[in-house]
Amino acid sequence: MRIDVVTIFPEFFDVLDISLLGKARQSGLLDVSAHNLREYTHDRHRTVDDTPYGGGAGMVMKPEPWGEAIDELLGDATPERADASAPLVIFPSPAGEVFTQKMARELAHREHLIFGCGRYEGIDQRVFDHVATRAEVRLVSIGDYVLNGGEVAVMAMIEAIGRLIPGVVGNPESLVEESHEDGLLEYPSYTKPAEWRGLEVPPILLSGNHKAIDAWRREQQLERTRRVRPDLLRAETPEKAETAEA
Numbered sequence: 356m357r358i359d360v361v362t363i364f365p366e367f368f369d370v371l372d373i374s375l376l377g378k379a380r381q382s383g384l385l386d387v388s389a390h391n392l393r394e395y396t397h398d399r400h401r402t403v404d405d406t407p408y409g410g411g412a413g414m415v416m417k418p419e420p421w422g423e424a425i426d427e428l429l430g431d432a433t434p435e436r437a438d439a440s441a442p443l444v445i446f447p448s449p450a451g452e453v454f455t456q457k458m459a460r461e462l463a464h465r466e467h468l469i470f471g472c473g474r475y476e477g478i479d480q481r482v483f484d485h486v487a488t489r490a491e492v493r494l495v496s497i498g499d500y501v502l503n504g505g506e507v508a509v510m511a512m513i514e515a516i517g518r519l520i521p522g523v524v525g526n527p528e529s530l531v532e533e534s535h536e537d538g539l540l541e542y543p544s545y546t547k548p549a550e551w552r553g554l555e556v557p558p559i560l561l562s563g564n565h566k567a568i569d570a571w572r573r574e575q576q577l578e579r580t581r582r583v584r585p586d587l588l589r590a591e592t593p594e595k596a597e598t599a600e601a
């Protein structure tokens with residue numbers, strides 16, 4: 356998978372050279388490049404923002420540098436040639452659809468993702484409108500709180516997507532039993548020692564009875580989800596909600 360990130364803080368993404376994603380990049384599974392939006396300005400001050408039409412606080416990112424940056428990354432992509440290799444352009448935004456594990460799984464199958472990191476009070480709307488004439492565009496939010504820009508959101512999305520690419524995580528089994536993978540929160544985990552500061556590991560986990568352990572873990576998932584995230588039980592499949600109320 357190829358990932359391009361446009362940002363005024365390209366050094367923010369140097370951290371992707373370490374840990375799992377760093378190994379994925381070295382092995383060629385993941386190709387991540389950060390591009391400085393200021394390289395697409397032509398004035399002495401490398402201006403990327405200006406005051407908002409209609410008034411209001413703060414500054415808005417100018418469309419021209421974004422247009423040139425995205426043009427370069429899209430190459431000759433056109434909607435008519437949209438196939439699995441067609442780039443998907445994602446702009447993090449507080450006004451976006453919420454990023455979920457389901458979306459991460461979907462995006463892990465794409466061949467080319469382009470992320471546009473806004474700053475200030477956001478990007479001129481015409482950038483989204485224009486790019487949408489050339490490629491699929493999505494505005495995506497990582498949660499109901501306001502950040503100062505898109506970089507943290509893109510970092511979170513790259514990690515969530517990158518770890519689902521086959522070969523990136525050593526043991527693919529570990530991707531199956533984790534929070535949100537089956538729509539429920541994960542069960543609690545334990546390791547040695549069996550007793551620590553007077554706290555014991557639940558005896559079922561030491562029993563060797565894997566059918567009973569699986570049943571216990573499923574019940575733990577349902578109990579934790581009912582308690583912490585009842586909204587997940589009302590989502591999508593009525594079967595899940597039915598199981599939960601059983």
Ligand SMILES: N#Cc1c(-c2ccc3ccn(Cc4ccc(CN5CCCCC5)cc4)c3c2)n[nH]c1N
Pocket residue numbers: 411447448449451472473474475476477478495496497498499500501502503504505508
């Ligand atoms: N993903 C994600 C995000 C973001 C996110 C993503 C991208 C950018 C680019 C800039 N900012 C900062 C900012 C700050 C205030 C406002 C509010 N409006 C501004 C215009 C007039 C009305 C009010 C917007 C944008 C961003 C924030 N925040 N939270 C998420 N889950």
